[in-house]
Amino acid sequence: MTSLDIAPFANALVLGLSIASIWLIAAIGLTIIYGTVGVINMAHGEFIMLGAYTSYALQSSFGLPFLLCLPASFAVVALVGLVIERGLIRYLYNRPLDTLLATWGVSLVLMQGVRLIFGSDPKYIAVPEIFQSNVEVGFASLSVFRLVVLAITALIVAGTAYLFYRTRFGMQVRAVMQNKEMAASFGINADRVYMTTFALGAGLAGVAGSLFGVLAIVLPTMGTAYVVQAFLVVVVGGGTLMGSVAAAGLTGELQSVFAFITNDTFARFLLYVLIVVFLRFRPRGLFAVAKGRR
C-alpha cells in the first residue's frame, strides 16, 4: 500500500476517533447515571438539548464567551437534574419500568418547555474564529473544533475516572453500586450519593449539548439525534466508564471505516446489526456493571 492509498484510510481512522469522542461525550453522563443509580434515563437527550440552549441563551443574552458557556451549561443542567432526582426519580428507585416512563415524560416536558420559551426555529452557538479553521492531522484534515471536542472528552473521562477511582467520593459511589446495604451500614448516605451522581451525569450531558450546539444546529428535538448513540455506547460498554470508553472507540472507528468502504447509511446499518449480534452473545456488554446494586 502506498502512502497515497493509506491517506484516505488514515483519514477515516482519525475521523473515527472524532466520532468516538462525540458519542462518548454524549454517553458519559448516561453511563454515570445508569451505572451508579441504575436508572435508564430517557430524558438524557433532553439534558443534552438543555445544555445547548443554556449556552445559546447565555451567549445571546449576556455575551458570555463560548468556553465559559461550557461550565455554565454544566451547572445549569446539573441543577435541573438535581431537581428532577429529588422531585421525582428518588421515589421510583427499584421500579425500573416506572423510572423509564417517568424520565420519558420528563423528556417530553423539557422539549415542550424549551419550545414554548425559545420557539421551534433553529439557534446557533458562536465559537471563536480559530475553532472554525481546519488542521492537518497526519494524512487527515480535521476541524479544530472536533479536536476541541476530543480534548474536552479526554479531560472529562480522565476527571471522571479520577473522581470515581481516586477520591473518597468515588469510593462511596462504587460501594453503593456494589452493595447499598453494606455501604449504608458503614455510614455512607446512599441517597445523597444517588442525588449527586444523577446531577453529575445531567451536568455532563449539559456540557455535551453545549459542544453539539456548535457541531450542529440547536433545536428542541436535537437530543433525540444523540441519545440513540449514547444508549448504544452504554449498552455495549456494560454501564461502566471504561466500558463506555471502549465501546465508543470501537463503534466510532467501525462506523468510520465502514463508511469509508461503503457509505454512511450502510455503515450505520452494518454497525447496528453488529451490535445486535454482539448483544445476543454478550447481553451484559463489554464490562458489566456490578451486580446487586440494591
Added chain:
Amino acid sequence: MLLDLDRVTSYYGKTPILKEMGFSLPEGQCLCVLGRNGVGKTTLLRTIMGLTDRTSGEIRIDGDPIGKAPTHVRAKYGLGYIPQGRQILPHFTVKENILLGTFARTDGRQDVPELCLSLFPYLAQNLHRKAGLLSGGQQQQLAIARALATNPRILLLDEPTEGIQPNIVAEIGQTLGRLNKEFGITLILTEQHIKVARKLGDAFLMMENGRVVARGPIREMTDELIERHMTI
C-alpha cells in the same frame, strides 16, 4: 446502659419477625444470641442496624433514641456490623474494604487503623489484593477489620464462624475475645457454635419464634436449655 431495646417489633413486609423484643446491654459485655435457624437472630441485628422494612418500639444508644434514624446515621453511633455471609465488597481491594469502615467514624480519621493491621497480619500483607480472591476465613477477618475501622463501641456479629474451617474458628474466637476483654468493645454475637458462645459470652439470650424465651449469665446456659431450644 450502652444499648437498650424496648418492646421492639420488626417486620419484613407485613410479617412481624421480631416480637416485643427487649433487653439492655452494659458497656464491655459480650451477649450471645442463640436459637435455631429462622427464629429471628439475624433480624435482631438487622433491626439494630436499621435494615428491616419497619420497626416499632424503641432502640437507644447511651439513652439516645436511634429507632427512627437511617442506617448510615446509626453507624455513626458506634455500631460496627459484621453481617452473615460477610458481604465484603469483592471488587474492592482489601485496603478499600477496610477504608469503607472509616466513613462511619466521627473523629475524621480516614486511614487504615493500626489495630486492623496488627490483628490481621495477612490482611496487612495483602492490602492491594482484590477482596473477592480471599478465602472464607480471610474474608471473615476482613469483615471484622472493616467493622473495626468504624471505631465501634458495639460490634454486631452475625454467625461469624459460619462456613469457616475449624482451625480458623478458634482463631476468630480468640480475636473476638481480645476485642472484648482487651479493647473493651461490646459484642452482640449470634452463634451456632455453643463452644464459641460459652468461651466468649458473658450473657446469653435464647430466641424462639421471634421472642426471647430464656436469658441470663452464660453459666446459666445449661445443656438442657440448649437441648430444648437449639436441637432440631
